[in-house]
Amino acid sequence: MEDIDRLFAGGASVNDYDKEVFNGDIGRIQTIDLEEGEIVIDFDGRTVVYESGELDTVALAYATSVHKAQGSEYPAVVIPLAIQHYTLLQCNLLYTAVTRGKRLVVLIAQPRALAMAVKQTGAGRLTKLRERLQEDFR
Numbered sequence: 001m002e003d004i005d006r007l008f009a010g011g012a013s014v015n016d017y018d019k020e021v022f023n024g025d026i027g028r029i030q031t032i033d034l035e036e037g038e039i040v041i042d043f044d045g046r047t048v049v050y051e052s053g054e055l056d057t058v059a060l061a062y063a064t065s066v067h068k069a070q071g072s073e074y075p076a077v078v079i080p081l082a083i084q085h086y087t088l089l090q091c092n093l094l095y096t097a098v099t100r101g102k103r104l105v106v107l108i109a110q111p112r113a114l115a116m117a118v119k120q121t122g123a124g125r126l127t128k129l130r131e132r133l134q135e136d137f138r
Helices: 052-057 083-088 091-098 111-119 129-136
Strands: 009-012 026-033 038-043 046-051 058-060 074-081 101-109
Touching (some): 038 052, 046 052, 052 058, 074 091, 074 111, 083 111, 091 101, 091 111, 101 111
Parallel strands (some): 074 101
Antiparallel strands (some): 009 026, 009 058, 026 038, 038 046
């Protein structure tokens, strides 16, 4: 049986360019050395050592949000959709969540919540990008 340490995943909560670990990266805890005050996490085959003073930059990753999962893929994804979270029931977030799964995507949804998410395309982004580009190229 695996060590209990290996069952937990660690997720980076900030960008660390020296360690080449970025917000949202998910790894597996390999070892925890209490005497040395270190934790070793494997990020896709790359071993990264964190000292006890750096542990505020990682968190256990039993689950993650769609926002933090952007740019990542996982073997399996479970997506709960409930009416109570109506502000998050948007088509673009649902699309992002579904496309994170490599082999399996399980959608656990109230039918009304799923209908709301599919229909809600959003009001668009208010970036004023067009106006800014037009000003720069006049």
